[in-house]
Amino acid sequence: MKQEILEKLAKLQADLKDLRQQVTKLAGDRVSKAAPRQLADAIATRWVEDLRSPLEHKFQIPAKTIEEISAGMKRLHIVSRPNNRKKSYLDATKQLLHKFDDRLVLPIKQAAFDDAEDPDLQSVIPGLGDDAESEYLREAIDAANAGFVRAAIVLGWCAAIDRIQRKVLALGLGTFNKASQALKAQTSGKFKRWNKEFSVSTMSELQTVFDTDLIVVMEGMELIDGNQAARLEVCFQYRNHSAHPGEAPIGKPHLVAFFSDIAQIILRNPKLDLASS
Numbered sequence: 001m002k003q004e005i006l007e008k009l010a011k012l013q014a015d016l017k018d019l020r021q022q023v024t025k026l027a028g029d030r031v032s033k034a035a036p037r038q039l040a041d042a043i044a045t046r047w048v049e050d051l052r053s054p055l056e057h058k059f060q061i062p063a064k065t066i067e068e069i070s071a072g073m074k075r076l077h078i079v080s081r082p083n084n085r086k087k088s089y090l091d092a093t094k095q096l097l098h099k100f101d102d103r104l105v106l107p108i109k110q111a112a113f114d115d116a117e118d119p120d121l122q123s124v125i126p127g128l129g130d131d132a133e134s135e136y137l138r139e140a141i142d143a144a145n146a147g148f149v150r151a152a153i154v155l156g157w158c159a160a161i162d163r164i165q166r167k168v169l170a171l172g173l174g175t176f177n178k179a180s181q182a183l184k185a186q187t188s189g190k191f192k193r194w195n196k197e198f199s200v201s202t203m204s205e206l207q208t209v210f211d212t213d214l215i216v217v218m219e220g221m222e223l224i225d226g227n228q229a230a231r232l233e234v235c236f237q238y239r240n241h242s243a244h245p246g247e248a249p250i251g252k253p254h255l256v257a258f259f260s261d262i263a264q265i266i267l268r269n270p271k272l273d274l275a276s277s
Contacts, residue, residue, distance in 0.1 A: 005054055006108060012051065013100050015043050020093040023086050030083045037080045040089065044077035055104065057147030059111055065103050072096040134162045137267075140259075149255045150242035157211075157239035160232075160262040164214060165206055167223070167272045173200050179220040190226070191216070211236055223272060228265045235261050 022036040031037060052070060055061045072095045079088040140155035168176045180198045183191045196213060200206045209217075212233065219229045238258045241248045266272055 002108060008051055009104055015039060016093050016097050023089040026086060029086050031086055031089055032083050040076050040080035044073040047073040053146045059108050061107055134159050136162055144255060150250050152255060153238050153242040153258050156259055156262060160266045161211055163266050163272060164218060166274060168206060169203055170274060176217060180217050183220045224265060231261050232265060
């Protein structure tokens with residue numbers, strides 16, 4: 001990621017210089033040619049789509065710098081419309097190129113961030129390229145790679161629950177209902193105080209079952225063991241801490257632990273493999 005961003009910044013800087021040269025060579029005081037206008041628009045779009053988020057969230061470039069560059073890119077996008085003044089282009093590119101290396105390149109080169117230390121979640125989670133996997137998981141990975149740790153955890157939990165619900169549906173809702181009834185009937189042991197039973201008949205009804213109750217019944221169905229259930233409860237707490245305001249920290253270590261657990265306990269669990277239903 002670090003080297004990739006440095007390469008993108010080098011290309012951005014080169015294109016800004018190229019744009020400045022193209023505009024300088026134009027006759028007259030307005031820009032009507034398509035080439036420089038298209039280049040200006042492409043530069044501004046690239047900043048928004050490819051660079052701003054990782055620079056702001058993953059590499060922690062100062063907010064003031066991000067705001068200044070974003071304002072300059074917005075101005076560049078506006079002047080890319082037909083027949084704007086050359087001076088507007090030159091002013092915008094001058095502002096964007098001012099101390100470009102000091103503001104954007106040097107902080108990344110000096111950052112302690114290292115790809116080897118920042119886990120590739122695609123190596124932690126299986127089947128990311130599998131079309132059968134849920135959209136939740138793909139969005140979770142995108143959020144994680146963009147530096148949105150809390151959003152990634154919330155979406156990752158959605159992916160985990162989605163897999164569980166689909167597995168239950170594949171095994172039969174009657175099996176789920178019977179397992180909940182069997183747990184309620186226990187008078188000793190771990191589940192002696194469990195007082196719930198379910199009678200769901202559709203996926204919509206299954207989706208109303210609380211996540212924590214779903215974990216309990218999964219254990220009753222022997223899809224997971226007690227230790228795995230306890231670990232999923234921790235993952236659920238990470239999900240709650242990510243979704244609700246509070247002082248509990250959620251950072252990269254929690255992200256890695258969370259995804260490692262849901263990968264091993266749910267996504268890679270042979271008992272929860274949809275193909276084996």
